[in-house]
Amino acid sequence: MNAEIVDRIIYGNTQLASFWKNSHGWAPQEAADLMSKSRLDWQVELSKTLKLWDFQEAEHGQLILAWANLGALVEGTLKLFLAVYYLDYVKDDENFKINGKVVEPDSLALEKLKQFFRKRELLNDVWFSYIDLVQQRRNAIHAFKDRPIGNKVELGESVGRYLDLMITINEMLPYPEKGYEPQF
Template sequence: MMFIDNRDIQSMKIEGVVERIINFNKCLNDFWSNAFEWAPLEAAQLLSKSRLDWQVSLSKCLKLWVQNNNEDIENESGRLILAWANLGSLVEGTMKLFLSIFYNDYKDDIDAIRKGDKLIDPDVLDLERMRHFFKKRIWEENYKWDEWVLHVQHRRNAIHAYRNREIGTFEEYYKDLRNYLLFLRYHNERFPYPDEVSIPRF
């Protein structure tokens, strides 16, 4: 496994981070949405019907939240809530992609998410149950991904709230955009590509 070096992410302008996220998710869509030639059949079928193109579209929408818009101060809370919702959807989509790629392993896992005796496929899982599964079966503890995803999840949930919720600041949001690029790298390094040429590197 390659060591994930995030020094380039920390020194990059936030606009550059967003461009890398867009290109990363575009490459993931281009490759994984048509994996019938070599991926296991059930995984390929699941990936082919998943809307990975929406991950690309949502990635492009991140540009809306990094534009300097000093004239829109009165709407900053609304913009920030929508920005968190945007990021939370991307995080959820990346986790669903992971489980779809490893569908055969997931469905045979003793901790696979079920409703009664029926397996819940990755494309219909909610973030909360996925997070618990990833914490138990996928993520190494030293990466602190569970803590980070829970943080983004809480911020994202403000979009459902009428009562007051903590939404943080855009500075915090930009930090988490950098973390999302790192999150993409972490999971991508575990994907079973058929050769080195196929691996996206952003």
């Protein structure tokens, strides 16, 4: 795994968390409230945890946990996007509801996030292929059923793609003025 890429992920998620956690005053109140209570700091901690997976010989358990780690980061990044655009999400006919009540973005599982992003064409098919791969590999955490878990090389490439996904999502986020957006 490329240490420079992991450092950029840590740095990027640190900046995203710092900025969006404190967006009161310029972001819509409901969105700012949601982001201030969201655990964006855990995105940073999970980013730091990627360093644990730079192993020489990958044991199956380590690889499964590494995919779960990466899957949580992908999920959190998609949730951040919907939290930033919370008011749009709430008004959207394609949002998810339980008993007529909108399911908050921070409660959506990766599959629901993926479905919403696909219906709204927020990402292209290349990204959905990537998210599908990470989701399939991460689901190996449910250890009873035999599932493909890839290998160390595929994991490293997928971590690099996560950095690209973060950059893509960040470029879609509104900032009050130039200079506030994270630099990866």
